[in-house]
Amino acid sequence: MKAVVISVLILGCFLMMANLAPCLLSNPQGNDKDDPRKLTADQIRQSITTLIVLLIALVMVLHFWR
Numbered sequence: 001m002k003a004v005v006i007s008v009l010i011l012g013c014f015l016m017m018a019n020l021a022p023c024l025l026s027n028p029q030g031n032d033k034d035d036p037r038k039l040t041a042d043q044i045r046q047s048i049t050t051l052i053v054l055l056i057a058l059v060m061v062l063h064f065w066r
Contacts, residue, residue: 002065009058016051020044 022037023044039047 002061005061005065006058009054009061012054013051013058016047016054020047020051 020039023039026038
């Protein structure tokens with residue numbers, strides 16, 4: 001059970017990073033404003049918050065679950 005929870009948390013972290021990567025690696029002054037991969041400021045904030053929560057949950061599971 002612990003391995004499943006850890007796997008899900010790691011997968012969630014990778015998916016959040018993959019969601020943020022195109023937006024963070026793109027040119028902020030670029031002309032691609034209609035690019036569907038671009039996220040709004042609220043979506044970026046929500047993704048970063050979710051990533052932090054997933055990482056904290058992963059650390060808590062690894063540290064406290066015996």
